[in-house]
Amino acid sequence: MHRPLSRRQFLVQGGKVALGAGIAGSVLAGCGGGSAGGGAVTMWSNLEGAEAQGYFTKNIERPFEKANKGTKLDVTFQPPAEIDRLVRTALQGGEGPDIIPTPGPAYAGEYIDANLFAELDEYVNQYKWDDKLLGWALDLGRSEGKLYAIPYQLQTMLLYFNATLFEEMGLQAPRDRDELEGLAEELNGQGIVPFAAGIGDEPAAVEWFPTVFWNHFSGPQALYEALSGETPFSDAVSVDAIELFNSYVQKGWFGGSREKFFSNGFDALHADFGDGKAAMNIEGSWFMASAADFFGQKAGNENDWDWAPLPPMESGVPQELYALGIGSTISVNARSENTDGAASFIDYLVADKKRAADYMAAIPSAFNSPLPFENGDFPGSMDERVRRQLVSLSQATDKGNFGYTNWTFWPPKSTVYIQEEIQKVLTGAMTPAEYCEGLAGAFSEERKEGLVPKIIKPGA
Amino acid sequence: MEVNEQTVRSATRPGGGVKRSSGRALRRKRLLSAWLFMLPLLLVNVLVILGPSVATVYYSFTDWSGLGPAEWVGLQNYTDIFSDGDFWGALGHNLLWTVIFLTVPIGMGLGGAFLLSQITRFQMIFRVLYFIPYVMASVVNAALWQNILDPDRGVGSVLANFGIPWLDGVSFFGSERLALPAVAFVDNWHWWGFVVLLFLTALQSVDKELYEAARIDGANRWQQFVNVTIPGIRATLVFVVLITIIGSLLVFDYIYIITQGGPAGASEVVGTLMYKEAFGRFEAGYAAALGLGMSFISGIIVLVFIYLRRRGWEI
Numbered sequence: 001m002h003r004p005l006s007r008r009q010f011l012v013q014g015g016k017v018a019l020g021a022g023i024a025g026s027v028l029a030g031c032g033g034g035s036a037g038g039g040a041v042t043m044w045s046n047l048e049g050a051e052a053q054g055y056f057t058k059n060i061e062r063p064f065e066k067a068n069k070g071t072k073l074d075v076t077f078q079p080p081a082e083i084d085r086l087v088r089t090a091l092q093g094g095e096g097p098d099i100i101p102t103p104g105p106a107y108a109g110e111y112i113d114a115n116l117f118a119e120l121d122e123y124v125n126q127y128k129w130d131d132k133l134l135g136w137a138l139d140l141g142r143s144e145g146k147l148y149a150i151p152y153q154l155q156t157m158l159l160y161f162n163a164t165l166f167e168e169m170g171l172q173a174p175r176d177r178d179e180l181e182g183l184a185e186e187l188n189g190q191g192i193v194p195f196a197a198g199i200g201d202e203p204a205a206v207e208w209f210p211t212v213f214w215n216h217f218s219g220p221q222a223l224y225e226a227l228s229g230e231t232p233f234s235d236a237v238s239v240d241a242i243e244l245f246n247s248y249v250q251k252g253w254f255g256g257s258r259e260k261f262f263s264n265g266f267d268a269l270h271a272d273f274g275d276g277k278a279a280m281n282i283e284g285s286w287f288m289a290s291a292a293d294f295f296g297q298k299a300g301n302e303n304d305w306d307w308a309p310l311p312p313m314e315s316g317v318p319q320e321l322y323a324l325g326i327g328s329t330i331s332v333n334a335r336s337e338n339t340d341g342a343a344s345f346i347d348y349l350v351a352d353k354k355r356a357a358d359y360m361a362a363i364p365s366a367f368n369s370p371l372p373f374e375n376g377d378f379p380g381s382m383d384e385r386v387r388r389q390l391v392s393l394s395q396a397t398d399k400g401n402f403g404y405t406n407w408t409f410w411p412p413k414s415t416v417y418i419q420e421e422i423q424k425v426l427t428g429a430m431t432p433a434e435y436c437e438g439l440a441g442a443f444s445e446e447r448k449e450g451l452v453p454k455i456i457k458p459g460a
Numbered sequence: 461m462e463v464n465e466q467t468v469r470s471a472t473r474p475g476g477g478v479k480r481s482s483g484r485a486l487r488r489k490r491l492l493s494a495w496l497f498m499l500p501l502l503l504v505n506v507l508v509i510l511g512p513s514v515a516t517v518y519y520s521f522t523d524w525s526g527l528g529p530a531e532w533v534g535l536q537n538y539t540d541i542f543s544d545g546d547f548w549g550a551l552g553h554n555l556l557w558t559v560i561f562l563t564v565p566i567g568m569g570l571g572g573a574f575l576l577s578q579i580t581r582f583q584m585i586f587r588v589l590y591f592i593p594y595v596m597a598s599v600v601n602a603a604l605w606q607n608i609l610d611p612d613r614g615v616g617s618v619l620a621n622f623g624i625p626w627l628d629g630v631s632f633f634g635s636e637r638l639a640l641p642a643v644a645f646v647d648n649w650h651w652w653g654f655v656v657l658l659f660l661t662a663l664q665s666v667d668k669e670l671y672e673a674a675r676i677d678g679a680n681r682w683q684q685f686v687n688v689t690i691p692g693i694r695a696t697l698v699f700v701v702l703i704t705i706i707g708s709l710l711v712f713d714y715i716y717i718i719t720q721g722g723p724a725g726a727s728e729v730v731g732t733l734m735y736k737e738a739f740g741r742f743e744a745g746y747a748a749a750l751g752l753g754m755s756f757i758s759g760i761i762v763l764v765f766i767y768l769r770r771r772g773w774e775i
Contacts, residue, residue, distance in 0.1 A: 263634030
C-alpha cells in the first residue's frame with residue numbers, strides 16, 4: 001500500500017515544503033528535525049488493529065528513531081475504549097507516558113484545567129505549527145491562549161450505502177429529507193433494514209445520532225448559537241431534531257427495531273450492511289478504515305460500498321455539510337522529563353504533509369492529520385472514496401459549510417449527558433423536550449465554568 | 461523445647477524472679493517474631509486496602525472529579541444520593557438481582573447437588589461439567605451468550621428454522637423488560653455449578669444413617685431432603701446465602717460487559733452506576749460516597765449474621 005516517491009513527486013513535494021513554510025525550520029521539522037532532545041520518549045496510542053499498529057511501528061516509530069539518533073520512542077498501544085480511563089488513573093498517580101492521547105478536545109480540557117499537560121507554545125514557533133496545521137483545529141487545543149493539545153483524527157459523519165444493493169435496486173443516495181424517508185419506507189417495506197445501526201458494543205456511540213440530527217435538521221447556525229450561549233438547547237429547533245431521530249428509531253429504521261438498536265454490536269451491524277441486509281449506515285469517516293472487512297471477497301460477498309454527504313433534513317441547511325470532529329488529541333505530560341523529545345515526535349507525526357498523507361492512504365481515517373490537504377497531496381495508492389471524502393471535507397470547510405460534532409465542541413459532562421440520557425428518550429422514559437431541557441442545564445453549568453471548547457462560526 | 465518448658469516451670473516457682481523475667485523476654489521475642497512474619501502482609505494491606513479506603517472516605521466528602529485538587533463539600537454527596545433517581549433505580553435492580561440469586565442458583569444448586577449425591581457413576585464428569593463455566597473468564601462467558609441470544613443469528617433464529625418461532629427476533633439484551641433477567645441468566649449459568657459443588661461437599665458430610673432412620677420412619681425423598689439434608693448442610697447454606705447477598709450488592713462484571721447498565725438504565729446496578737459516575741461523569745467524589753454507601757449496607761448484613769451467631773443460631 002505504501003508507494004515510494006517518484007523523482008518528480010519528490011521535487012514537487014520538496015519545492016512545496018521549501019516555499020510554503022520557510023526553508024530551515026520546515027526542512028528540519030519535515031525530516032524529524034534531528035532536534036529531539038535525545039533519551040527515551042514514551043507514548044500511549046489508541047491505534048487499533050494489527051495492520052494499523054504494524055504500519056505505525058514500521059513507518060513512523062522506527063524512521064523517527066533513525067532520524068533522531070539517541071532518541072528511543074517507546075509506544076504502548078492501549079484499547080481505545082479504555083485509554084482515557086488508563087490515562088486518568090496514571091496521571092492521577094503522578095505517572096503516565098510523555099505523550100498522552102485523549103478522545104478529543106473536550107476531554108483534553110479537563111487535564112489542562114488540572115495542570116497535567118505541558119504548555120507547548122515554544123514549540124509552536126519552533127515547528128511553525130501555526131503555519132502548518134489548520135487554525136480552527138489548533139485552536140481547539142488552546143486554553144486561555146496557550147497551546148496544550150495537538151488535535152488529530154480529523155473526522156466527520158457520513159452516509160454510507162451499499163453501492164451494489166443500490167445499483168441492483170436502482171436507488172440513489174438521498175439528497176433531502178423527503179428522499180431519505182421515502183427510501184427508508186421503501187427499503188423497510190422490502191424487508192431490508194434502512195440503516196445498519198446499534199450501540200450494543202459501545203452505548204456512547206448513540207451520540208452520533210443527536211450530532212447528525214442537530215447538524216442536518218437544526219442546522220449549523222442554530223448549533224453555533226446554542227454552543228456560544230446565545231440560545232438554549234431547550235429551543236424548539238433542538239427538540240424537534242431529537243423528536244425526528246426518535247421517530248426514526250421507533251419505526252425500526254435504525255437497526256431493525258428499537259430493541260435491536262440497543263443490542264446490535266458493531267461487527268453484526270457492519271456484516272448486515274456488507275451483506276445487503278441493511279442498505280445504509282450513518283457513521284463517522286473512521287468506518288472507512290474497516291469497510292474492507294465487510295465488503296467484497298474478504299467478507300464473503302460481492303458487494304461494494306460508497307458514501308455520500310448526509311442530506312439536509314430541513315430547508316436552509318446547506319446541501320453539502322460536514323460536521324467537524326476531532327477524534328483525538330495528543331499532549332505532553334506536565335511531568336515529562338523529555339518535553340523536547342516528545343514535542344519533536346508530535347511534530348514528526350502530525351505536521352509533515354507527505355508523511356501524514358502516506359499514513360492516511362495506508363490506514364484510512366485512523367489518523368487524519370488536520371493539515372490543509374489538496375487533491376494532489378495524496379499518493380495514488382489512496383482509495384478513491386477516502387480521497388474524495390478528505391477533499392470534499394476540505395472544500396466544504398473552506399466554503400464555511402461545516403457543523404459540529406458533540407465529542408469535539410461540547411464540554412465533557414454535556415457530552416456524557418447526550419450519550420446517556422438519549423436512551424431514556426428512545427425508551428419513552430423522557431420526552432425530547434425534557435432531554436433538551438436537561439442538556440441546556442448541564443451545558444449552562446459547564447459554560448459558566450469556562451469548559452466549552454472554542455467554537456468557530458459557520459460560514460467563517 | 462526443653463528449655464522452654466523448664467523456663468515456664470521456673471517462672472511458676474516462688475523466688476524465681478530472674479527466670480520469670482527471662483520468660484517474659486522469650487514471650488516478647490516470640491511476639492516480635494510473629495509480628496515480623498506478619499509485617500510484609502500488613503504493609504501490603506495498609507498500602508492496597510487501608511490507604512485507598514481512607515482516601516475513599518476522604519474523597520466522599522469532596523467534589524473531586526478524579527483529577528486535580530478536591531474541594532471539601534461536607535455531606536453534600538450523601539444528601540445527593542437520597543435525591544438521585546438513578547441511584548434508587550440501580551439499588552432496586554440490586555435487590556431484584558439478590559432475589560433472583562437467592563432463589564434460582566441456590567435452588568438449582570441444592571437440587572443438582574442432591575441428585576448428584578444419589579449417583580456414583582459419572583459423578584465426577586458432571587461435577588467437572590458444572591464447574592467449567594465458573595472457571596471461564598466472565599468476558600468469554602458474556603461473549604458466548606451474546607452470540608447465543610443474538611436476535612438475528614442466535615438460538616431464536618435457529619429454533620425458528622425448526623418451526624418454533626417464539627424466540628425469533630427477540631432482543632434479550634436490548635429490551636428494557638428483559639435485559640436485567642437476561643444478564644442474570646448468563647451470570648447464573650456461570651455461578652450455579654460452583655454452588656452445586658459447595659452443597660455436594662456439604663451433603664457428603666451428612667451422616668448416611670440419618671437418611672436410613674428417616675426412611676425407616678416412613679419419610680419420602682422430599683421429607684428426607686427437608687428434614688435431613690437441609691439441617692445437615694445449614695452452615696454451608698447460610699454461607700452461600702451470605703456471599704450471594706453481598707455479591708449481589710456488589711455485582712458489576714457481567715452487567716458492565718453485556719449491557720453497561722442499558723438500555724436506558726434498565727439493567728443499571730449501583731456498581732455500574734458508580735463506575736459511570738467516576739469515569740464517565742467525572743464525579744469521583746460522588747462515586748466514592750456511593751461505594752461507601754454500598755459497603756455500609758454490606759457491613760450491616762455481615763453484622764446481622766455475626767449477631768445471630770452470637771445469639772446461638774447455628775449458622
